[in-house]
Amino acid sequence: MSDDVLRIRTPIGIKYQYSAGPRVSSHLIGLMEGRFVGKRCPSCHLVYMPPRNGTCAKCGCLLGEDVEVGQRGTITTFCVVNVPFLGQTIKIPYVAATILLDGADMGMQHLIQEVEATEVRMGMRVEPVWRPREEWQPSMENVLYFRPTGEPDAPYESYAGQL
Amino acid sequence: MAERCAVIGVGQTQHTSCRADVSIAGLVREAVDRALASAHMTMADIDAIVIGKAPDMLEGVMMPELWLVDALAAAGKPVFRVHTAGSVGGSTAIVAAQHVTSGVHKRVLTVGFEKQSDGNAMWALSVPMPFGMPVHAGAGGYFSPIIRSYIKRSGAPAHIGCMVAVKDRTNACKNPYAHLHEPDWTLEKAMASPMLWDPVRMVETCPSSDGAMALVLASEDVADAHDGPKAWVHATAMRSEPTAFAGRNQVSPKASEDCAADLWRKAGITSPIDEIDAVEMYVPFAWFEPMWLESLGFAPKDHGWRFVEDGITEMTGRLPVNCSGGVLSSNPIGASGMLRFGEAAMQVMGIAGEHQVDSVRKAFGHAYGGGSQFFAMWVVGANKP
């Protein structure tokens, strides 16, 4: 039965249009200006940066006013990636971290570079390295990665509530 | 008020990385035929069918239950589709049980499946979205920082994940349906396994599998008349919380703790460690075994890893966990939760074969999904609730 057809390939192609949503718009404009603009929840007053899908999920409400947060932040937790992934352009091993920017109340995912993976620690202070201004798009990819600032580590208690 | 319900049929496929020998329909049918045979039924006896699977993009068929009607001989019957991310297999079994406990149907077939080899699973599980920063780290990249948080918080030694992995891989050798049959794992060998998402080693991750699990659920009168093993559904529980918000505990999400507390209360269980004889827990990364042991109330906070270290969760231990080999040994995503629920039922029914634990009176089935945010659990028992 060697000439049985066991598998066929049927490629699927569909184009989709995504919306950032009006509440994420000011955040994306901020990124075009090299700033981190988040939003405050009108109910619990916590600051989301990035403002995710425009909502505070805990309160189930739409986010309110814009809040610009600091450029520096603290690594709350991280992983060292040794897996070559689809479309991955960074050489392994590399560090993907959750970074709590100063003035934000929730961490965000980004890359950590300019430091050996083995040197990265929970509590490490980091800052962004921006792409050249002429390459800026409305995207978090304007930040190439974060790197250590050299400041002393933040104490565990300062971010334990984020874990 | 609710009617009683029992599992009277269980059937699963051979799980493997690529079931090129069958279509999706053939895969589902393989599990269904085995479940029906063990329930001494044919499709004609079934009142309603409840189907669960994870994202349709895994196979590229939108709402495939519509197309599967002929394969399931379901024309003229109700077919209901559930999708609750990784917890879907568990949620689907619960929704199927509700088809009976609500008093609406008497004989319900439920099936969870995934044929990950039909598409590109890596792509379908993390389609890149615009505007954000793609860190391309996959599921391991999402969960490994949470595991790091657990290790830091609990003071667990580095080898605990490997201990769980070696246990589950060894157990899987006793399960003829398991995807991975790797009898040679030792702790030393596991500790030498490559670090994929530090602190997660390759041996501590789950495979990508094709597979299906089917159950036949029956009302009390039908189950009483059934001449064969059965597992009574004592309690079910589900809880959800958002993926991300400021200050969320991701190591032991409140939804997990609340769900377990609700389940134990409904099942009349006051000390899970003493009253549950076998556990089938959703552990896609080995470190989640100690994490869930704590979150579910089997172990005190920060002591889950000690249960592992002391061998309590071994097949011969006080609380056997994942005697089937668990998700670490077979992971057809949409079926994985139902495998946990079904394997728990098999332990109660005494039909688990080589991985059967002696005299199981009550067993626990568990599934979770999303960013550790959707939880589904049940307790099944040998006696009527």
Add this chain to the structure above:
Amino acid sequence: MRDVAIIASAQAVNTATTTATPVEMLIPVVNQVLANAGMARSDIGFWCHGSCDYMTGQPFSFVSAVDALGAWPPIIESHVEADGAFALYEAWMKIQTGEVDTALVFGNGRSSSGDINRILTLQLDPYVVGPLWPDDRSIAAMQARACLEAGVITERAMAQIAARNHHNALTNPVALRRGEHSVEQLLAAPLVASPLRELDCPAHSDGVTAVIIAAGDRARSLRARPAWIRGIDHRIESQNLGNRSMTTLPSAVIAAQKAGVANDKIDVAELHAPYTHQELLLTAALGLGESTSINPSGGALCANPMMSAGLARFAEAAARIMDGSADRALGHASSGPWLQQNLVCVLEGE
């Protein structure tokens, strides 16, 4: 069986496109249905959501909908990859088990995210039909053609249905499409997929529907005249396009019988018939007569937010019980090519 009733509903205004994210669209509707019921989030025992990943092109797309619910502390919640009307069915069952007394169910869909006619092709047999990429309109047109040839319908009858629905939608503030059209005007319009004309086809839209159901005295305490669910059932039939009746709907016949449609006269029926000829097939399958007002909302011809449109029919049918303009109403939801799956619900006032 416990007595369960629809006690409140809310719908977003249907739009052809939107820049809001799905969860931004959900929040106002969830808030509105709670306000309409006079309930707080904490009064809801169970939440159930209907949506579809392929609509937005995003796996696990329903996960972000939880963000709209204020799911803290954690909630009892589930999701169906189907129209929100199936979420209502699951919630109705949950209430039957006695575990909860109230449920908020919702369905949402952004038909504008992609080419919906092409997306629906992915529901077809992936081996022999899907690769040919027949789009949704073409599949529906085949059925309409078969019905015309069999003498089950006429093009004039189709045009009359289009005219009536678009007229009815004049008083529906959430409809996407509405207007006065004469049958002659409609018959003179160009064919888009012979024998279908533009207004024979659904007005695909972006929309959200939310409904609250409650049991017994809880329902009576929340609404003066709840819309009691007296029968609810769904059935499916083979999808096999070459081995299936194109002119009858056996699954709808069974569902109607199980739901007890024929037990008394139906004042109002809201049918999820995306194409004009399908309304005729459904009316016949459900046994509805001249005395039943069909689709006073304008139906899916005037707004078809996929995964929300079926639940919208339930909301529209219930609204007419709750406002006292009908005593017995029918809500219907469908799924799949040629109305492959049919969910029928009979609602009554007390």
